Amino acid sequence: MTDDRTGTPDSTAVRTALWRAMHLQVDPPPHVLEDEIGLRLAAPGDGWRERPDMDPDATRAFRAAMVSRARFIEDLVTEQADLGVSQYVILGAGLDTFAQRRPELASRMRIFEVDRPGPQAWKRRRLVELGYGVPDRLHLVPVDFEAGASWWERLTDAGFDRGRPAVVVSTGVSMYLTKDATAATLRQTAALAPGSTLAMSFLLPVDLLDATDRPGLRASENGARSSGTPFISFYTPQEMLALAREAGLADARHVSGTSLGDRYFANRPDGLRPSSGEDLLLATVSGSRSR
Numbered sequence: 395m396t397d398d399r400t401g402t403p404d405s406t407a408v409r410t411a412l413w414r415a416m417h418l419q420v421d422p423p424p425h426v427l428e429d430e431i432g433l434r435l436a437a438p439g440d441g442w443r444e445r446p447d448m449d450p451d452a453t454r455a456f457r458a459a460m461v462s463r464a465r466f467i468e469d470l471v472t473e474q475a476d477l478g479v480s481q482y483v484i485l486g487a488g489l490d491t492f493a494q495r496r497p498e499l500a501s502r503m504r505i506f507e508v509d510r511p512g513p514q515a516w517k518r519r520r521l522v523e524l525g526y527g528v529p530d531r532l533h534l535v536p537v538d539f540e541a542g543a544s545w546w547e548r549l550t551d552a553g554f555d556r557g558r559p560a561v562v563v564s565t566g567v568s569m570y571l572t573k574d575a576t577a578a579t580l581r582q583t584a585a586l587a588p589g590s591t592l593a594m595s596f597l598l599p600v601d602l603l604d605a606t607d608r609p610g611l612r613a614s615e616n617g618a619r620s621s622g623t624p625f626i627s628f629y630t631p632q633e634m635l636a637l638a639r640e641a642g643l644a645d646a647r648h649v650s651g652t653s654l655g656d657r658y659f660a661n662r663p664d665g666l667r668p669s670s671g672e673d674l675l676l677a678t679v680s681g682s683r684s685r
Contacts, residue, residue, distance in 0.1 A: 402516050405621045407488035408436045409447055410566065413457040414464065416443070420450045421666055426658045427461040427468070431491040435520050447617075456610060459668035462654040463595060466674070467563050468492065470593055474561045475502055479589070481560035484508060485545065485579065486567035489517070493532045504531055506554055508545050511536035546582045559589035559679070566672075569597040569625040570618075576627065577637055583679070584642030590679040592643065595672050596629045604670045611671050634675050646677040 403411075411432030418425055438445075447453060471482055471492070480503050484490050487507035493500045507514070514536045521528055528534060533552045537545040550556060562583050568576050576594075583592045600608050615625050629637070631648040638646040655668045 403489055403513055404623050406618060410460050411436050411489040412442060412448060413460045416448060417457055417461045422664055427465045429491055429495060431494050432489045434524055435489050454666060455669035458666050459651060459672060462658045462668045463565055465658055466654055467593060471561050472499060474591055475499060479559050479561055480504060481558060483560055483562040485564040494526050500531060506533045506535050506549055506552060508535045508537050510538050557587055559587045562592045565595040568594060569627055570623055571627060573627050577641060580638055580641035580643060586679050588679050588681055592677045594675045596634050598671055598673060599628045607669045607671055610669060631673060638675055638677050643677040645680050646675060649674040649676050
Protein backbone atom coordinates (compact mmCIF):
# COMPACT_ATOMS: atom_id res chain seq x y z
CA MET A 395 0.00 0.00 0.00
CA THR A 396 1.03 3.61 -0.56
CA ASP A 397 0.04 7.06 0.64
CA ASP A 398 -1.69 8.99 -2.15
CA ARG A 399 -1.80 12.13 -0.03
CA THR A 400 1.95 12.66 -0.25
CA GLY A 401 2.80 10.73 -3.40
CA THR A 402 5.28 8.59 -1.49
CA PRO A 403 5.13 5.02 -0.16
CA ASP A 404 3.43 4.65 3.18
CA SER A 405 5.39 3.59 6.23
CA THR A 406 4.34 -0.05 5.90
CA ALA A 407 5.66 -0.34 2.34
CA VAL A 408 8.96 1.22 3.39
CA ARG A 409 9.22 -0.96 6.48
CA THR A 410 8.70 -4.09 4.39
CA ALA A 411 11.42 -3.03 1.94
CA LEU A 412 13.83 -2.30 4.80
CA TRP A 413 13.13 -5.64 6.49
CA ARG A 414 13.92 -7.41 3.23
CA ALA A 415 17.25 -5.61 3.13
CA MET A 416 17.84 -6.37 6.81
CA HIS A 417 17.46 -10.08 6.07
CA LEU A 418 20.60 -9.87 3.94
CA GLN A 419 22.47 -7.61 6.33
CA VAL A 420 21.87 -9.28 9.69
CA ASP A 421 20.64 -12.84 9.10
CA PRO A 422 23.23 -15.50 8.22
CA PRO A 423 22.91 -17.45 4.98
CA PRO A 424 21.15 -19.19 3.42
CA HIS A 425 19.06 -16.16 2.53
CA VAL A 426 15.47 -16.84 1.56
CA LEU A 427 15.33 -13.73 -0.64
CA GLU A 428 17.94 -11.24 -1.80
CA ASP A 429 16.54 -7.74 -2.12
CA GLU A 430 18.36 -4.51 -1.37
CA ILE A 431 16.85 -2.64 -4.31
CA GLY A 432 13.81 -1.71 -2.21
CA LEU A 433 16.22 -0.11 0.25
CA ARG A 434 17.73 1.93 -2.59
CA LEU A 435 14.29 3.03 -3.73
CA ALA A 436 13.21 4.05 -0.24
CA ALA A 437 16.49 5.87 0.50
CA PRO A 438 15.76 6.12 4.25
CA GLY A 439 18.99 7.97 5.03
CA ASP A 440 21.78 7.27 7.49
CA GLY A 441 20.82 5.60 10.73
CA TRP A 442 17.82 3.70 9.38
CA ARG A 443 19.01 0.51 11.06
CA GLU A 444 18.75 2.26 14.43
CA ARG A 445 15.01 2.82 14.00
CA PRO A 446 12.96 1.01 16.70
CA ASP A 447 11.07 -0.95 14.01
CA MET A 448 14.38 -2.23 12.63
CA ASP A 449 15.65 -3.74 15.88
CA PRO A 450 17.30 -6.98 14.63
CA ASP A 451 16.11 -9.14 17.51
CA ALA A 452 12.66 -7.71 18.16
CA THR A 453 11.64 -7.80 14.49
CA ARG A 454 13.32 -10.99 13.29
CA ALA A 455 10.09 -13.03 13.05
CA PHE A 456 8.29 -10.27 11.12
CA ARG A 457 11.32 -9.89 8.85
CA ALA A 458 11.23 -13.61 8.16
CA ALA A 459 7.50 -13.45 7.39
CA MET A 460 8.04 -10.75 4.78
CA VAL A 461 10.81 -12.59 2.97
CA SER A 462 9.00 -15.95 3.06
CA ARG A 463 5.88 -14.34 1.57
CA ALA A 464 7.92 -12.72 -1.19
CA ARG A 465 9.82 -15.93 -1.91
CA PHE A 466 6.57 -17.89 -2.18
CA ILE A 467 5.26 -15.39 -4.73
CA GLU A 468 8.45 -15.52 -6.78
CA ASP A 469 8.41 -19.30 -6.78
CA LEU A 470 4.80 -19.17 -7.98
CA VAL A 471 5.61 -16.69 -10.76
CA THR A 472 8.60 -18.78 -11.85
CA GLU A 473 6.43 -21.90 -11.96
CA GLN A 474 3.74 -20.19 -14.00
CA ALA A 475 6.24 -18.62 -16.40
CA ASP A 476 7.71 -22.07 -17.03
CA LEU A 477 4.17 -23.20 -17.93
CA GLY A 478 3.95 -20.42 -20.52
CA VAL A 479 2.05 -17.76 -18.57
CA SER A 480 3.43 -14.44 -19.77
CA GLN A 481 1.42 -11.82 -17.84
CA TYR A 482 2.08 -10.87 -14.21
CA VAL A 483 -0.19 -8.41 -12.37
CA ILE A 484 0.85 -6.97 -9.00
CA LEU A 485 -2.04 -5.29 -7.18
CA GLY A 486 -0.88 -2.68 -4.67
CA ALA A 487 2.69 -2.97 -5.91
CA GLY A 488 4.28 -0.48 -3.51
CA LEU A 489 8.05 -1.03 -3.48
CA ASP A 490 7.98 -4.35 -5.32
CA THR A 491 11.32 -4.93 -7.08
CA PHE A 492 10.73 -8.15 -9.03
CA ALA A 493 11.29 -6.52 -12.44
CA GLN A 494 14.62 -5.07 -11.31
CA ARG A 495 15.93 -8.08 -9.37
CA ARG A 496 14.86 -10.83 -11.76
CA PRO A 497 15.52 -9.40 -15.24
CA GLU A 498 15.95 -12.79 -16.92
CA LEU A 499 12.55 -14.00 -15.73
CA ALA A 500 10.94 -10.58 -16.15
CA SER A 501 12.06 -10.46 -19.79
CA ARG A 502 9.76 -13.42 -20.49
CA MET A 503 6.69 -11.65 -19.07
CA ARG A 504 4.67 -8.48 -19.31
CA ILE A 505 4.51 -7.06 -15.79
CA PHE A 506 1.69 -4.77 -14.69
CA GLU A 507 2.22 -2.95 -11.38
CA VAL A 508 -1.10 -1.56 -10.12
CA ASP A 509 -1.01 1.14 -7.47
CA ARG A 510 -2.39 4.57 -6.68
CA PRO A 511 -1.39 7.46 -8.95
CA GLY A 512 0.76 9.65 -6.66
CA PRO A 513 3.00 6.92 -5.26
CA GLN A 514 3.32 5.35 -8.69
CA ALA A 515 4.61 8.62 -10.14
CA TRP A 516 7.09 8.75 -7.25
CA LYS A 517 8.28 5.21 -7.99
CA ARG A 518 8.68 5.98 -11.69
CA ARG A 519 10.91 8.93 -10.80
CA ARG A 520 12.99 6.83 -8.41
CA LEU A 521 13.46 4.05 -10.98
CA VAL A 522 14.73 6.61 -13.48
CA GLU A 523 16.95 8.33 -10.92
CA LEU A 524 18.57 5.03 -9.94
CA GLY A 525 19.19 4.04 -13.55
CA TYR A 526 16.70 1.17 -13.76
CA GLY A 527 14.25 3.04 -15.95
CA VAL A 528 10.84 1.67 -16.94
CA PRO A 529 11.38 -0.84 -19.76
CA ASP A 530 8.67 -1.75 -22.24
CA ARG A 531 7.88 -4.99 -20.38
CA LEU A 532 7.02 -3.06 -17.19
CA HIS A 533 3.68 -1.24 -17.11
CA LEU A 534 2.90 1.08 -14.19
CA VAL A 535 -0.90 1.21 -13.96
CA PRO A 536 -2.44 3.89 -11.67
CA VAL A 537 -5.69 2.80 -9.95
CA ASP A 538 -7.44 3.78 -6.71
CA PHE A 539 -9.17 0.61 -5.48
CA GLU A 540 -11.41 2.20 -2.84
CA ALA A 541 -12.50 5.07 -5.14
CA GLY A 542 -14.20 2.53 -7.37
CA ALA A 543 -11.74 2.69 -10.27
CA SER A 544 -11.57 -0.58 -12.19
CA TRP A 545 -8.13 -2.11 -12.29
CA TRP A 546 -9.49 -4.48 -14.95
CA GLU A 547 -10.25 -1.58 -17.31
CA ARG A 548 -6.97 0.16 -16.57
CA LEU A 549 -5.08 -3.07 -17.25
CA THR A 550 -6.71 -3.37 -20.63
CA ASP A 551 -5.81 0.23 -21.42
CA ALA A 552 -2.20 -0.58 -20.50
CA GLY A 553 -2.06 -3.49 -22.95
CA PHE A 554 -3.17 -6.42 -20.81
CA ASP A 555 -4.50 -9.27 -22.99
CA ARG A 556 -7.82 -10.48 -21.54
CA GLY A 557 -7.67 -13.63 -23.62
CA ARG A 558 -4.43 -14.91 -22.11
CA PRO A 559 -3.87 -16.26 -18.58
CA ALA A 560 -2.05 -14.25 -15.95
CA VAL A 561 -0.59 -14.49 -12.48
CA VAL A 562 -2.32 -11.94 -10.22
CA VAL A 563 -0.78 -11.17 -6.84
CA SER A 564 -2.06 -9.02 -3.98
CA THR A 565 0.10 -9.13 -0.84
CA GLY A 566 -0.08 -6.79 2.12
CA VAL A 567 -3.20 -5.09 0.72
CA SER A 568 -6.43 -6.80 1.85
CA MET A 569 -6.09 -5.64 5.46
CA TYR A 570 -6.40 -2.01 4.32
CA LEU A 571 -9.50 -2.61 2.16
CA THR A 572 -13.13 -3.17 3.04
CA LYS A 573 -14.38 -6.71 2.59
CA ASP A 574 -16.62 -5.47 -0.21
CA ALA A 575 -13.58 -4.10 -2.06
CA THR A 576 -11.73 -7.40 -1.64
CA ALA A 577 -14.78 -9.34 -2.86
CA ALA A 578 -14.88 -7.11 -5.94
CA THR A 579 -11.21 -7.86 -6.63
CA LEU A 580 -11.92 -11.58 -6.34
CA ARG A 581 -14.84 -11.31 -8.78
CA GLN A 582 -12.68 -9.43 -11.28
CA THR A 583 -9.97 -12.08 -10.95
CA ALA A 584 -12.52 -14.85 -11.53
CA ALA A 585 -13.34 -13.22 -14.88
CA LEU A 586 -9.76 -13.59 -16.12
CA ALA A 587 -8.79 -16.18 -18.71
CA PRO A 588 -8.83 -19.84 -17.64
CA GLY A 589 -5.45 -20.88 -16.30
CA SER A 590 -4.97 -17.59 -14.44
CA THR A 591 -3.74 -17.81 -10.85
CA LEU A 592 -4.38 -15.52 -7.89
CA ALA A 593 -2.30 -15.27 -4.72
CA MET A 594 -3.71 -12.92 -2.06
CA SER A 595 -2.43 -12.48 1.48
CA PHE A 596 -4.73 -11.73 4.41
CA LEU A 597 -4.42 -11.05 8.12
CA LEU A 598 -5.83 -13.51 10.62
CA PRO A 599 -7.93 -12.40 13.60
CA VAL A 600 -5.69 -11.98 16.62
CA ASP A 601 -7.15 -15.00 18.45
CA LEU A 602 -5.85 -17.29 15.68
CA LEU A 603 -2.24 -16.17 16.11
CA ASP A 604 0.36 -17.89 18.21
CA ALA A 605 0.32 -16.27 21.64
CA THR A 606 3.87 -14.99 21.21
CA ASP A 607 2.89 -13.12 18.01
CA ARG A 608 -0.20 -11.36 19.33
CA PRO A 609 1.62 -8.37 20.87
CA GLY A 610 3.42 -7.82 17.57
CA LEU A 611 0.18 -7.75 15.59
CA ARG A 612 -1.35 -5.31 18.05
CA ALA A 613 1.73 -3.09 17.76
CA SER A 614 1.54 -3.23 13.96
CA GLU A 615 -2.17 -2.43 14.10
CA ASN A 616 -1.53 0.57 16.35
CA GLY A 617 1.28 1.78 14.11
CA ALA A 618 -0.85 1.48 10.99
CA ARG A 619 -3.66 3.41 12.64
CA SER A 620 -1.37 6.21 13.82
CA SER A 621 0.11 6.57 10.34
CA GLY A 622 -3.36 7.01 8.82
CA THR A 623 -3.62 3.60 7.15
CA PRO A 624 -5.50 1.45 9.68
CA PHE A 625 -6.06 -2.29 9.33
CA ILE A 626 -9.79 -2.66 8.69
CA SER A 627 -10.26 -6.27 7.54
CA PHE A 628 -9.25 -9.60 9.06
CA TYR A 629 -10.27 -13.04 7.80
CA THR A 630 -10.32 -16.58 9.05
CA PRO A 631 -9.06 -19.02 6.39
CA GLN A 632 -12.57 -20.43 6.05
CA GLU A 633 -14.03 -16.95 5.51
CA MET A 634 -11.47 -16.10 2.81
CA LEU A 635 -12.04 -19.41 1.01
CA ALA A 636 -15.80 -18.85 1.10
CA LEU A 637 -15.37 -15.32 -0.27
CA ALA A 638 -13.25 -16.65 -3.13
CA ARG A 639 -15.70 -19.39 -4.03
CA GLU A 640 -18.67 -17.01 -3.88
CA ALA A 641 -16.76 -14.79 -6.33
CA GLY A 642 -16.47 -17.68 -8.79
CA LEU A 643 -13.03 -19.03 -7.87
CA ALA A 644 -13.98 -22.66 -7.28
CA ASP A 645 -10.39 -23.91 -7.22
CA ALA A 646 -9.21 -22.12 -4.08
CA ARG A 647 -6.97 -23.24 -1.25
CA HIS A 648 -5.44 -21.86 1.92
CA VAL A 649 -1.65 -21.56 2.35
CA SER A 650 -0.68 -20.93 5.95
CA GLY A 651 2.24 -18.79 7.01
CA THR A 652 3.36 -21.74 9.13
CA SER A 653 3.74 -23.89 6.02
CA LEU A 654 5.99 -21.22 4.47
CA GLY A 655 8.15 -21.39 7.57
CA ASP A 656 8.46 -25.14 7.14
CA ARG A 657 9.29 -24.70 3.44
CA TYR A 658 11.90 -21.94 3.64
CA PHE A 659 13.29 -21.95 7.19
CA ALA A 660 13.61 -25.61 8.14
CA ASN A 661 16.75 -26.72 9.94
CA ARG A 662 18.33 -23.28 10.18
CA PRO A 663 21.02 -23.20 12.88
CA ASP A 664 19.96 -19.66 13.87
CA GLY A 665 16.36 -20.77 14.50
CA LEU A 666 14.93 -17.96 12.35
CA ARG A 667 11.19 -18.51 11.70
CA PRO A 668 8.41 -16.27 10.38
CA SER A 669 5.73 -14.97 12.71
CA SER A 670 2.16 -16.19 12.39
CA GLY A 671 -0.65 -13.83 11.43
CA GLU A 672 -0.62 -13.50 7.65
CA ASP A 673 -1.79 -16.36 5.44
CA LEU A 674 -2.44 -16.67 1.71
CA LEU A 675 -5.29 -17.53 -0.59
CA LEU A 676 -4.18 -19.38 -3.73
CA ALA A 677 -6.81 -19.79 -6.45
CA THR A 678 -6.94 -20.82 -10.10
CA VAL A 679 -9.44 -19.73 -12.75
CA SER A 680 -10.83 -22.83 -14.43
CA GLY A 681 -13.37 -23.44 -17.17
CA SER A 682 -14.53 -20.99 -19.80
CA ARG A 683 -15.88 -17.62 -18.68
CA SER A 684 -17.37 -14.70 -20.48
CA ARG A 685 -15.15 -11.65 -20.36
